[in-house]
Amino acid sequence: MTFMAIDVGNTRLKWTLYDRPAAGARMLAQGAEFLEQIDRLGDAVWSQIPEPATMLGCIVAATAVKHRVQEQMEQWNVEPRWVVASDAEAGLVNGYDSPARLGSDRWVAMIGARHHMLRRGPPRPILLVMVGTAVTVEAIDQHGKFLGGLILPGHGIMLRALESGTAGLHVPTGDVVEFPTNTSDALTSGGTFAIAGACERMFQHLFKRCAAEPLCLMTGGAGWKMLPAMTRPFELIESMIFDGLLVIAEERAALNGGV
Numbered sequence: 001m002t003f004m005a006i007d008v009g010n011t012r013l014k015w016t017l018y019d020r021p022a023a024g025a026r027m028l029a030q031g032a033e034f035l036e037q038i039d040r041l042g043d044a045v046w047s048q049i050p051e052p053a054t055m056l057g058c059i060v061a062a063t064a065v066k067h068r069v070q071e072q073m074e075q076w077n078v079e080p081r082w083v084v085a086s087d088a089e090a091g092l093v094n095g096y097d098s099p100a101r102l103g104s105d106r107w108v109a110m111i112g113a114r115h116h117m118l119r120r121g122p123p124r125p126i127l128l129v130m131v132g133t134a135v136t137v138e139a140i141d142q143h144g145k146f147l148g149g150l151i152l153p154g155h156g157i158m159l160r161a162l163e164s165g166t167a168g169l170h171v172p173t174g175d176v177v178e179f180p181t182n183t184s185d186a187l188t189s190g191g192t193f194a195i196a197g198a199c200e201r202m203f204q205h206l207f208k209r210c211a212a213e214p215l216c217l218m219t220g221g222a223g224w225k226m227l228p229a230m231t232r233p234f235e236l237i238e239s240m241i242f243d244g245l246l247v248i249a250e251e252r253a254a255l256n257g258g259v
């Protein structure tokens with residue numbers, strides 16, 4: 001009962017094939033492609049792997065990208081299914097003003113994060129940071145309610161915005177240092193500490209709201225770059241969105257006999 005999990009962000013498509021649609025499933029194959037390169041998936045790596053029996057994905061890229069992804073899946077007899085954020089799913093309650101407008105990647109990652117937290121101990125609030133094209137900083141209380149989250153530009157977008165809005169900021173990538181003394185280091189450190197500072201503020205808001213110390217989790221393709229600059233310990237779980245997709249698929253299968 002093979003299961004394909006797909007996460008399409010604004011920069012890359014990430015996929016993992018599992019032996020079954022359930023938390024703790026065994027990974028059979030995985031990959032990541034920049035969106036410009038996804039049109040080769042069907043003929044290349046996806047023609048070399050076992051056919052998935054079911055599929056579940058989340059996508060925040062444009063509708064045209066979704067169609068391109070589904071085209072690559074046509075060789076399989078599998079119906080594409082994409083998560084849409086709802087009022088509640090898999091133990092998480094959605095506090096967004098318009099629940100369906102919440103990015104499905106954010107929703108799925110939060111479900112994965114809550115699952116990780118519950119497996120390791122008593123319920124705690126969670127601060128979940130996802131570092132992709134954009135950065136999101138999510139606050140979840142100890143009861144599983146998503147209280148709200150921040151959206152910030154990612155490193156790349158911040159740098160491009162500064163480059164296009166100024167005459168003198170066209171420099172190579174620098175290092176993250178406490179007291180930058182050149183333009184490259186000033187830009188790289190500025191972006192990194194902007195994100196770290198936003199995370200710290202949300203940690204404080206969440207701690208105060210819940211009167212319990214949040215568990216700090218991080219995910220996303222650029223998470224490893226942010227880790228050393230954080231003001232407190234974060235655990236990096238690269239597979240968070242896939243873990244969330246597995247949890248959702250398992251629960252939906254139990255509820256109605258299929259994803």
Ligand SMILES: Nc1ncnc2c1ncn2[C@@H]1O[C@H](COP(=O)(O)OP(=O)(O)O)[C@@H](O)[C@H]1O
Nearest residue numbers: 008009010011012131132133134156220221222
């Ligand atoms: N192999 C890589 N090459 C270049 N950038 C990468 C790579 N892996 C991760 N990144 C960084 O991670 C970001 C993309 O992370 P990802 O989680 O795939 O984003 P998204 O979900 O928005 O598509 C890029 O903006 C880039 O900064």
Ligand SMILES: CC(C)(COP(=O)(O)O)[C@@H](O)C(=O)NCCC(=O)O
Nearest residue numbers: 009010060101102103132133134151
């Ligand atoms: C915030 C995002 C742009 C993040 O995208 P990503 O960095 O994963 O490509 C995406 O989750 C999105 O488009 N969200 C919809 C708006 C919202 O969540 O409020």
Ligand SMILES: [K+]
Nearest residue numbers: 008009105132
């Ligand atoms: K993402």
